Amino acid sequence: MPKTLLVEDDPTFSRLLGDFLHKHAYQTDIVRDVKTGIRRLETDSYDLLLLDYRLPDGNGLEVLSRARENGVTIPAIVMTSFDDIRTAVRAIRSGAFDYITKPVNPDELLMVIHSAMDTGKPVSGRGPEPDYIRGGSAPAAKLYEYIDLVAPTDMSVIIQGESGTGKEYAARCIHRGSKRASGPFVAIDCGVLSRDLASSELFGHIKGAFTGAVSDKKGLFETAKGGTLFLDEIGNLGYDTQVKLLRALQEKIIQPIGSTRPIPVDVRMIVASNEDLPTGVQKGEFRQDLYHRLNEFKIHVPPLRERGKDIDLFITHFIQQSNEQLGKHVHGIDPEALDLLHRYDWPGNLRELRNVVKRMVLLAKTGVAGIDCLPDDMELSVTWTPGGGAPGGRGPLVLGAGVPGSPSAAAPGSAAGTDLKALQEANEKALIEKTLRDVRYNKSKAARLLNIDRKTLYSKIERYGLS
Numbered sequence: 001m002p003k004t005l006l007v008e009d010d011p012t013f014s015r016l017l018g019d020f021l022h023k024h025a026y027q028t029d030i031v032r033d034v035k036t037g038i039r040r041l042e043t044d045s046y047d048l049l050l051l052d053y054r055l056p057d058g059n060g061l062e063v064l065s066r067a068r069e070n071g072v073t074i075p076a077i078v079m080t081s082f083d084d085i086r087t088a089v090r091a092i093r094s095g096a097f098d099y100i101t102k103p104v105n106p107d108e109l110l111m112v113i114h115s116a117m118d119t120g121k122p123v124s125g126r127g128p129e130p131d132y133i134r135g136g137s138a139p140a141a142k143l144y145e146y147i148d149l150v151a152p153t154d155m156s157v158i159i160q161g162e163s164g165t166g167k168e169y170a171a172r173c174i175h176r177g178s179k180r181a182s183g184p185f186v187a188i189d190c191g192v193l194s195r196d197l198a199s200s201e202l203f204g205h206i207k208g209a210f211t212g213a214v215s216d217k218k219g220l221f222e223t224a225k226g227g228t229l230f231l232d233e234i235g236n237l238g239y240d241t242q243v244k245l246l247r248a249l250q251e252k253i254i255q256p257i258g259s260t261r262p263i264p265v266d267v268r269m270i271v272a273s274n275e276d277l278p279t280g281v282q283k284g285e286f287r288q289d290l291y292h293r294l295n296e297f298k299i300h301v302p303p304l305r306e307r308g309k310d311i312d313l314f315i316t317h318f319i320q321q322s323n324e325q326l327g328k329h330v331h332g333i334d335p336e337a338l339d340l341l342h343r344y345d346w347p348g349n350l351r352e353l354r355n356v357v358k359r360m361v362l363l364a365k366t367g368v369a370g371i372d373c374l375p376d377d378m379e380l381s382v383t384w385t386p387g388g389g390a391p392g393g394r395g396p397l398v399l400g401a402g403v404p405g406s407p408s409a410a411a412p413g414s415a416a417g418t419d420l421k422a423l424q425e426a427n428e429k430a431l432i433e434k435t436l437r438d439v440r441y442n443k444s445k446a447a448r449l450l451n452i453d454r455k456t457l458y459s460k461i462e463r464y465g466l467s
């Protein structure tokens with residue numbers, strides 16, 4: 001029976017959850033605060049961590065980061081309120097497998113636990129290629145243009161983008177389009193590696209090199225020989241490991257910890273970060289020489305909110321995927337829920353969309369998933385006017401007040417008139433529309449007049465459905 005550590009301060013909820021998990025063959029130990037959670041992980045061993053975000057003496061991510069520092073790599077799931085979704089995104093960056101929004105739906109939790117137990121391992125090898133889609137928006141076209149351009153070369157690549165935008169997917173695409181495609185693609189999330197163990201994971205060690213090194217261990221550089229090594233969240237690597245990594249890249253040799261024997265390595269390096277690495281360099285947290293060595297080519301993966309109508313392709317894709325995984329037959333989402341999905345700004349990007357759609361499919365009682373299948377507070381967090389429509393939606397966008405000459409302007413003092421974000425967006429849309437008209441849709445000129453780059457203009461055109 002897999003053993004779970006549940007860190008949750010609500011006694012009733014934790015008892016209910018413990019009973020529910022027990023019924024599904026998970027043994028569960030319950031602790032109520034960060035301190036006890038950390039201590040328990042030091043003394044006992046577990047297969048899964050279930051962490052509440054808000055705890056009396058801190059938050060669940062503190063338990064997670066201490067666990068990772070101590071080399072505990074078991075999958076972790078963070079339970080958070082919808083208001084804290086940005087935190088959940090941070091949780092993924094710090095090495096959580098996934099998050100789930102409160103109030104927790106037991107079936108949804110079980111679904112996430114099952115996939116964590118199946119796939120929550122930090123290293124992926126040559127496994128089957130998942131089913132992916134490309135999207136047709138202007139930012140997606142740019143992304144694939146760059147991927148196709150750099151793939152056949154042997155250049156190192158930095159992939160930058162917000163959490164959950166599909167950076168690992170972009171790395172896989174580059175590998176598939178390279179001369180190394182028949183070799184291994186090895187991915188490691190540096191967010192789940194403790195700083196102490198990172199060097200040993202990457203370069204290997206010999207028996208007796210340090211306490212706990214009970215046998216020789218091959219590093220990921222050797223595993224990826226002839227293929228591609230993808231280091232996700234590279235910003236999390238400690239300074240010492242960065243030094244060794246630079247040496248490996250420059251000299252194309254590695255030295256397992258405790259060994260004096262240099263081993264030649266032939267690996268293409270792709271790294272990803274959702275932080276701004278140059279800022280890390282400025283702050284002295286990331287080595288400048290390593291940054292320049294890696295930065296032979298940089299790719300930006302756009303956030304979902306800038307991908308315009310691609311969202312509908314992804315929704316359809318995730319419905320199909322979830323139907324297969326859950327044995328369900330959902331064939332659509334009702335217009336009200338769809339409008340909400342269009343209006344939400346998706347801080348967790350494709351991963352968040354996938355989770356939300358999967359939850360909808362799971363909870364749908366008929367073939368059409370409705371608004372009742374969405375997380376409770378999602379509705380409150382978006383700019384929402386019933387009957388409105390997102391880019392590509394059913395009707396005109398009825399946003400806020402205050403856009404001079406805009407047919408959607410609301411009366412001063414109306415509720416919508418107090419929504420600053422809606423107001424800004426409506427203003428922005430109106431200004432872009434007018435500028436485009438003034439310059440007869442010459443986008444370079446419009447971008448210059450608006451004082452934004454063309455890429456940003458294209459994504460805003462997509463987003464507001466102005467094309």
Ligand SMILES: Nc1ncnc2c1ncn2[C@@H]1O[C@H](COP(=O)(O)OP(=O)(O)OP(=O)(O)O)[C@@H](O)[C@H]1O
Pocket residue numbers: 092093131132133134161162163164165166167168169170232233272274317350351354
């Ligand atoms: N093109 C795509 N088609 C379908 N699903 C996708 C695509 N890209 C990403 N996804 C989904 O989004 C999830 C997150 O993607 P991925 O792990 O590549 O993002 P990431 O940017 O590397 O995330 P992180 O910043 O957390 O490392 C994937 O598990 C997958 O389900």
